[in-house]
Amino acid sequence: MRKLLKFSAWAAALALAIGLTAFLTLKFYFTPDRIRKLVMEYAGKNIGREISLDAAALNLRGFSIKNLKIAETGGFKKGEFMSAEDFGIRPDLRALLKKEFRINSIYASGVTIRILQVKKDDYNFSDLLADSRTGGAGKPPPGVPVKPIKIGVSNISVKNSRIIYANSDRSMTVTLSGLSLKANSLTPDELFPFEAAFTLAIRSSYLTGEFPVYAKGRTALGGWDPQKGRAEIEKAVLKAGKISCELKGSLDNLVEPDAKISLHLKTFSSTDLKPYFPGIPARILLPAMDADTAFKLTSRDLLLKKLDFQAGPARGALKGRIAWNPAFDYDLTADIKAQTPELDTTEVARKFHAVPKNIKIPLTDISALLAISPAKIVLLAADVSAKSLKFSASGQFKPGPEFAASCRLTMDAGDLHDLGAMFPPLKEYDLKGKAHAETAFSIGKDLELKGMAEFDGLSAKTADMQLSELKGRADFSTEQLEAEAAGKLDGAAMKIEVTAKNYRIHPQVTLNLDLATLKLKNPPAQKAASGPASSAASKKGRDAKLFAFDISGRTRIGAIEHPNLTAGETLLTYNLKDISDGLNRLSGAAAFNISGGKFDDLYALAKKYKTAKVALYPMIMLGKVSKLAKGLKLPDFNTIAFTKMEGDYVFLDGVMKIQKSALNADVADAETTGSVNLVSDALDLKINTMLKQASGVTLSAPVGMTVKGTFDSPSVKPDVKSIMEQPAIKKGVEKLLKKFLK
Numbered sequence: 001m002r003k004l005l006k007f008s009a010w011a012a013a014l015a016l017a018i019g020l021t022a023f024l025t026l027k028f029y030f031t032p033d034r035i036r037k038l039v040m041e042y043a044g045k046n047i048g049r050e051i052s053l054d055a056a057a058l059n060l061r062g063f064s065i066k067n068l069k070i071a072e073t074g075g076f077k078k079g080e081f082m083s084a085e086d087f088g089i090r091p092d093l094r095a096l097l098k099k100e101f102r103i104n105s106i107y108a109s110g111v112t113i114r115i116l117q118v119k120k121d122d123y124n125f126s127d128l129l130a131d132s133r134t135g136g137a138g139k140p141p142p143g144v145p146v147k148p149i150k151i152g153v154s155n156i157s158v159k160n161s162r163i164i165y166a167n168s169d170r171s172m173t174v175t176l177s178g179l180s181l182k183a184n185s186l187t188p189d190e191l192f193p194f195e196a197a198f199t200l201a202i203r204s205s206y207l208t209g210e211f212p213v214y215a216k217g218r219t220a221l222g223g224w225d226p227q228k229g230r231a232e233i234e235k236a237v238l239k240a241g242k243i244s245c246e247l248k249g250s251l252d253n254l255v256e257p258d259a260k261i262s263l264h265l266k267t268f269s270s271t272d273l274k275p276y277f278p279g280i281p282a283r284i285l286l287p288a289m290d291a292d293t294a295f296k297l298t299s300r301d302l303l304l305k306k307l308d309f310q311a312g313p314a315r316g317a318l319k320g321r322i323a324w325n326p327a328f329d330y331d332l333t334a335d336i337k338a339q340t341p342e343l344d345t346t347e348v349a350r351k352f353h354a355v356p357k358n359i360k361i362p363l364t365d366i367s368a369l370l371a372i373s374p375a376k377i378v379l380l381a382a383d384v385s386a387k388s389l390k391f392s393a394s395g396q397f398k399p400g401p402e403f404a405a406s407c408r409l410t411m412d413a414g415d416l417h418d419l420g421a422m423f424p425p426l427k428e429y430d431l432k433g434k435a436h437a438e439t440a441f442s443i444g445k446d447l448e449l450k451g452m453a454e455f456d457g458l459s460a461k462t463a464d465m466q467l468s469e470l471k472g473r474a475d476f477s478t479e480q481l482e483a484e485a486a487g488k489l490d491g492a493a494m495k496i497e498v499t500a501k502n503y504r505i506h507p508q509v510t511l512n513l514d515l516a517t518l519k520l521k522n523p524p525a526q527k528a529a530s531g532p533a534s535s536a537a538s539k540k541g542r543d544a545k546l547f548a549f550d551i552s553g554r555t556r557i558g559a560i561e562h563p564n565l566t567a568g569e570t571l572l573t574y575n576l577k578d579i580s581d582g583l584n585r586l587s588g589a590a591a592f593n594i595s596g597g598k599f600d601d602l603y604a605l606a607k608k609y610k611t612a613k614v615a616l617y618p619m620i621m622l623g624k625v626s627k628l629a630k631g632l633k634l635p636d637f638n639t640i641a642f643t644k645m646e647g648d649y650v651f652l653d654g655v656m657k658i659q660k661s662a663l664n665a666d667v668a669d670a671e672t673t674g675s676v677n678l679v680s681d682a683l684d685l686k687i688n689t690m691l692k693q694a695s696g697v698t699l700s701a702p703v704g705m706t707v708k709g710t711f712d713s714p715s716v717k718p719d720v721k722s723i724m725e726q727p728a729i730k731k732g733v734e735k736l737l738k739k740f741l742k
Contacts, residue, residue: 085110111161153186172204229254265289287312314338388414406442433458464521492517507549520562548580567597594645681711
């Protein structure tokens with residue numbers, strides 16, 4: 001055993017002596033000048049580029065070169081293709097003895113490589129690829145296969161380096177800076193492991209930013225042809241500020257990758273995107289996303305073969321093409337499905353001011369299929385479902401200054417109560433019933449609209465009215481609306497037909513209504529606004545152009561019930577123009593006929609309903625006049641039962657001319673003529689009253705009165721001539737005259 005140990009020690013010493021002798025021999029042979037000469041000769045023969053270096057030496061780590069530089073095609077006057085501050089290579093001497101080119105290790109620091117696109121499919125390294133495959137003999141003849149140089153590298157270590165890429169028009173640059181790379185067992189064809197870290201910097205008119213990247217996996221160089229190379233990424237992490245994206249997958253072609261990638265994007269806020277996309281609203285929490293992609297990336301475009309993603313409650317698929325050379329362009333198809341939880345839009349409205357507040361959105365299913373390009377967005381199909389509500393849409397939109405859109409919408413409501421629950425202002429109406437609507441519209445220079453709506457079992461209520469069992473249909477277009485419906489109003493049968501033309505500018509409405517009973521209640525009192533706010537609102541109202549409309553048609557009401565008016569069958573006909581809040585442009589004609597009833601204090605009714613004030617003006621004034629003309633001993637027309645009431649009015653520029661106004665009652669008959677200014681309430685009326693026996697005063701001829709002043713302050717002047725024409729008074733006067741003449 002002692003002899004064996006002694007032999008081993010002598011053998012080790014001999015091996016060390018041989019190794020040292022070999023190193024000294026190599027050191028003596030590979031002088032700095034000889035190394036420099038060999039490098040220059042190799043470059044001239046195999047690369048065909050100018051090369052410069054500051055120093056070269058052989059040490060225990062192998063060959064070491066300082067400040068190595070390789071010129072662009074055409075020499076250093078065209079620029080540097082590659083440079084390295086420190087470059088070292090350690091060959092496998094035993095392999096060299098076997099005439100094999102193997103390298104134990106390569107070390108590089110401060111490397112800079114500039115990759116420039118000269119034109120389509122042509123780069124500043126294209127000639128190097130050809131020379132590396134042909135051993136410096138230039139491009140091979142067409143159709144002749146070329147074997148790559150057999151080379152192997154056990155270990156590669158690169159530190160503090162960078163790779164710069166620029167497209168042909170230099171509108172985009174991509175830089176990998178601070179690059180650290182480790183690789184093992186490198187061969188021209190086989191996959192070898194690598195690990196790299198760098199900062200990806202992008203400068204373009206579409207995206208600018210810096211993104212730290214870490215990647216680990218295996219790659220193959222494709223026989224020194226990067227276009228035939230491939231990579232398998234075990235793990236990669238890309239960060240954009242606080243946004244972190246993890247991915248893995250594989251790719252073919254290291255120059256223009258054909259990739260299949262799976263990625264995971266962690267939860268982040270839209271604020272983190274603002275450095276790259278300033279227009280995005282801030283402080284919106286975005287969910288984590290998982291996606292599987294397959295794409296082809298070139299210097300000109302990105303061909304997205306698929307992108308299947310899941311982000312919170314949303315999932316979908318995206319495919320198409322994004323191009324940036326020579327101009328930015330895209331043509332994408334998106335298929336999106338999502339389920340949104342219950343939410344109140346008040347929170348969203350704080351970030352998106354266009355979103356209305358206080359809308360209660362229930363659990364909602366959303367699906368959409370879109371085709372997107374700079375020229376237009378095509379909504380191939382979209383569906384939104386929430387409880388019994390369903391909305392469907394399709395159409396296309398043209399963005400930009402010349403905005404245009406065309407769309408088809410469909411809405412189905414199994415129960416309109418669900419719609420009322422979403423919008424609190426509708427809640428008080430207690431909507432119920434089914435509805436279906438369809439519409440098609442286009443927006444360009446003009447708006448074109450056409451559609452229909454159907455409803456069945458519709459019910460709604462206001463403070464004093466209940467609509468129920470309504471069934472009908474409405475057809476509408478840009479300029480016209482036609483609708484008909486039948487149901488009940490406060491339990492009374494109702495049938496209505498409406499036509500509206502030119503409703504966007506100046507509606508021209510035809511209304512025909514048949515109602516069994518109209519039940520009216522006094523509306524709740526409203527507090528009058530006061531102070532600066534109300535004054536400003538009042539001024540704004542005066543300055544604004546008044547909305548006006550026309551209306552014509554016929555209304556039949558079987559009975560009217562109101563605390564101030566009870567009436568039998570009532571017939572109204574109307575053909576009125578320019579109805580507005582001010583009534584100063586009102587023109588046209590209207591007439592009514594009431595078969596009988598009773599009214600009490602019509603003045604109070606008129607104060608609550610402007611329509612009643614206009615229609616019953618003469619009757620209201622008759623009630624006020626009966627109190628003012630005390631000497632005529634007229635009955636109290638404020639509370640009276642009547643057998644018939646009718647009116648026939650003509651309107652011109654806010655002045656109502658009374659063609660006929662008649663009241664027939666047990667106590668008296670009254671007729672009114674003249675005019676009323678509906679704007680100023682100025683009166684110019686002539687009232688003739690024929691008292692009957694039931695009044696307690698019997699006159700054989702009507703008594704006349706002239707009414708001037710205003711609605712609130714009328715003045716009454718009896719017609720003396722009509723009084724004197726009464727037979728009893730006339731006979732008494734004659735007797736008095738005869739007695740006086742005697």
